[in-house]
Amino acid sequence: MSPTKEHIILTSFRLFLQKGYKEVTMNMLVKATGLSKGAFYHYFENKEQLFVETLDNLFFSISPFNNEMIINPEVSFFDYMQMYIDNIKKMAKTVSTYVGEESSGMGYYRLMLDVAHYAPDFHKKIDASNKYELAFWRKVVENGIRKGEVKEDLDVDILANHFQWLQDGVALNSIFSGDPDGLYSNLDKVFSQLYKIIKK
Amino acid sequence: MSPTKEHIILTSFRLFLQKGYKEVTMNMLVKATGLSKGAFYHYFENKEQLFVETLDNLFFSISPFNNEMIINPEVSFFDYMQMYIDNIKKMAKTVSTYVGEESSGMGYYRLMLDVAHYAPDFHKKIDASNKYELAFWRKVVENGIRKGEVKEDLDVDILANHFQWLQDGVALNSIFSGDPDGLYSNLDKVFSQLYKIIKK
DNA sequence: AATTTTATTCCGACCGTTCGGTCTGTTATT
């Protein structure tokens, strides 16, 4: 990909993440990139395609999962929990790298809503990502039960969902309360206590 | 308040809830109300003030709490949990009454983001509402512990937050997955299992 | 009670601005 195009995409992503699709105008993008209208419409058909291509390149690369997250039967439930929190932390760092300092994580949710509205196809990708995350928790829970670390009279699906939902809720709340750092400490606290009561 | 103004506010709220602030144009509102530009700008200074006033009248009246939710020491933790779920259900029903059928609950979150952006003062109200909800859970948990229904070696604050975050996470997920009814069943499942493990 | 005056409510054509997008021309690359 041409360096100019890459520059456009990165700058656009930053702005979309800060303000959302509708709030970002082409002239803002032109100004922010230091380029011209001509350059934009040379590389992209229209604003919507630019948005979609931007998402395709960067939005879905932000994921709390990496290669280390592949399930290893040796690793304990507790360690996976910590690993998960670390990855959330990394992901948040990645987002704030793109977005600079402003707008905290609010833009991330805004963008998810825009995705649902302007690029309904990507909605499936978000769905798939959620499914993947759920499958992760499912395996971790199963593993924990098999190893005798976690109580066995618990419904695996519900507990897997429990962790995922809890993470979503904490993230949502830390974003809306404007306390991005609360995400980690709160996640740590509530996960630890939950672990304490599901531990055999 | 004049019936016309009330009509404007209700119609506007419906549309804002469906599409978000920027996506709703004055002409759409004019058409939807069956009135005219003149009528709008007779009652409101500009679009933003209309938005703010609409929120003030309707958005903040939607709350999962009503008079029955005042803490009664006689009521068990379990019953409060059920009551809470019922109120969530009622709240969702209220929203869908306003919004008609479309747009599910996605619009609710979109509107919360718009609130944070266009009416930062209301951000405090959302905060206050969260604090209130948290205080509710806190009392319920304390009461549950005092009555010997809930394990006493649990941190009250964390557990109170736990329930609230969990609710947020389930709501967020059911909205994004486009399964509004999943909210109730999932909430029921995960709350029940959580209850099982915090029960003395 | 009838009539005039005043104020309110509402209409819709219209305004300036901004939006996404186009098009012609210039510069750099091959």
Place this chain on the structure above:
DNA sequence: AATAACAGACCGAACGGTCGGAATAAAATT
């Protein structure tokens, strides 16, 4: 010489908002 990479003036449409006036209701005067 030909093509790709940009620049930026420009366009029609749509935006939020204005304004003079018509319709209606309320108050005042006769």
